[in-house]
Amino acid sequence: MKRTKEEAEVTIENLISIARKQFTLRGYHKTSLEDLVKEAGVTRGALYHHFKNKKGLFLTVFERIQLEIAEQVESEAAKSTDVWRQLLNGCQAFIMSAIKEDNRQILLIDGPAVLGWETWRQMDESYSMKSLYEQLHLMQAAGHLRPTSIEALTHILSGAMNESALWLAQQSDYKSKLEDVMNVLTQTIYTFKKEES
Structure with a gap:
């Protein structure tokens, strides 16, 4: 259980870091969730699990x-x-x-x-x-x-x-x-x- 929580935190931080980079370079509207999850090495489902949607991820960033x-x-x-x-x-x-x-x-x-x-x-x-x-x-x-x-x-x-x-x-x-x-x-x-x- 502890390892799963730690893994989730690593995934969250990785998504935030990648999203911040892509939002900075491309802007919100030109950043695609497909590119984001691909670079993060996770599924769309994992992103939705932690942030609900692209706007939720942007709000966190x-x-x-x-x-x-x-x-x-x-x-x-x-x-x-x-x-x-x-x-x-x-x-x-x-x-x-x-x-x-x-x-x-x-x-x-x-x-x-x-x-x-x-x-x-x-x-x-x-x-x-x-x-x-x-x-x-x-x-x-x-x-x-x-x-x-x-x-x-x-x-x-x-x-x-x-x-x-x-x-x-x-x-x-x-x-x-x-x-x-x-x-x-x-x-x-x-x-x-x-x-x-």
Whole structure:
């Protein structure tokens, strides 16, 4: 029984890895289940057993990417002890992770189209926005922010970063544009800084 469970976990991880590669290279709609199961060395029935369908597999891959990005944001934010630098490091980490070659197609292009806008937003809220909200809430509690709605600020900054990521993903010289984005984002964020008394 134990071996069967371990084998199932290996099969699941293998399917996720192969699906992620194919969704990245071909996009969701051009990825065929036949090619997927053939490369994984399993039957369609095995895929359906673990993921129900292609969309279920895509959702798992999408969630895995969201989790990785959330971890990257936390890791980059933790590189500073300054709360403002933490916030900006996290914002930049989110944008850079979202536009990475192996994330862009799944996260920014196919994600909203395949999962639907509502599911895509819920996933964004569960991972990226949650981290952003927590950081802003801590900053406000510590007296670093002017009185403002943290919920509204979270949605506004998250929207700005998602749109920036979409825009940057289309730019050939995205590195120079990223500097522009971070300059504007920094100026925007600092307008909420509480004046020292």
